[in-house]
Amino acid sequence: MFTTKVDEFVAHNGPKITYSKTALGTEFFIRSHDLLFEQGINDIDINVASWDEVPCFFQAGETSSIPFDIFAASFYLISRYEEYLPHVKDMHDRFPVEESIAYKNGFLEKPVIDIWALKFLEQLKNKFPNYEYSNREFKLISTIDVDTAFAYKHKGIVRTVGGFFNDFVHFRFLNIWNRLLTLLNFKKDHFNTFQELLKIKTEYSVTTLFFFLIGDYTTFDKNISSANSKFKSLIKSVADYAKIGLQPSYFSFKNVDKLKKEKLRLENIINTPIRFSRQHFLRLSIPETYQHLIDIDIEEDYTMGYANAVGFRASTCTPFYFYDLDFEIQTPLKIFSFAIMDISLKENMQLTNEESFVKIQKLKQEVKNVNGTFISLFHNQTLSENSNWKGWTTIYKNMVID
Structure with missing residues (x-):
């Protein structure tokens, strides 16, 4: 259940998480970054820190149960927010890897959102040991x-003749031989x-x-x-x-x-x-x-x-x-x-x-x-x-x- 009403939140007896600027009590508290409350696209300063040697950003301070806003950071990455921002495209009009925060900060080869989620789950298990959680499979x-x-095959006469000619002028005689054998059905x-x-x-x-x-x-x-x-x-x-x-x-x-x-x-x-x-x-x-x-x-x-x-x-x-x-x-x-x-x-x-x-x-x-x-x-x-x-x-x- 999600609620923005304080009285409903206080009255609930089960596991509770606060996502806001301040905690309401002793519940699991995640201090929120402004990102998820904004509209439009804005240029945001990203300072990458570490959560038990896992890169993270949007730091939340010591009062937060985890040291950064996991929801805002995950949203920033998964929505491809940075690809909406001004950037220099590559020769094929694509967003280049060199422009990405993951590449610049050395975590491109790690699925950090999934790593964060598992670490978040462990924290929730410690806080709510009787709550049941589902698992997934690889x-x-x-x-x-x-x-x-x-x-070589089925390319039409113009492309086939052009292929032979191109191989010939570049001295690719093995290609000519293979092309010929393939077209004559002597080779797959x-x-x-x-x-x-x-x-x-x-x-x-x-x-x-x-x-x-x-x-x-x-x-x-x-x-x-x-x-x-x-x-x-x-x-x-x-x-x-x-x-x-x-x-x-x-x-x-x-x-x-x-x-x-x-x-x-x-x-x-x-x-x-x-x-x-x-x-x-x-x-x-x-x-x-x-x-x-x-x-x-x-x-x-x-x-x-x-x-x-x-x-x-x-x-x-x-x-x-x-x-x-x-x-x-x-x-x-x-x-x-x-x-x-x-x-x-x-x-x-x-x-x-x-x-x-x-x-x-x-x-x-x-x-x-x-x-x-x-x-x-x-x-x-x-x-x-x-x-x-x-x-x-x-x-x-x-x-x-x-």
């Missing part, structure tokens, strides 16, 4: 982005790893979601044409064994008409409503992108993460509903933050296979410590075992084993 969700379903297209992914899904009972890029061809969107019958057949066959989501194209993140068009296109292929998505190139502009996803009845989004770093962009490994600060409302769009992306580890962070797996296991353990949801982002080509991704099938298998 979950793992593997998400697969399908930016390019095939390396090495990006076509869908049977292997589905086999791993079944063998290890892994919750696996596939996100198909189905937008028109552009400089940044280079998947097979959505009109290609082989591509349609692939999507349908994957949909028989796993859930399918939309990967909106590069130029759709502020364009609701493109979003509608691409969502309808994918729904017509699998004859099922599309309920979840992840933006291509992780292009996310808060709140516009989320507002557009809500407009087209997307219920879950998996874009929350960084391209150039691993960790927890919203400082949590728990799915949450997007709160729109523009309209001051909780929306029906549920946000699922991923902790690691294959390309981040290998290409952007330049880690070796061994270093990548150590980083994956470290972040997975952080999530296990708080019984959260560990979400990975891989691509179909990551399991190709070609020269770029040698050994990554083993990394993927070892990651999904609990």
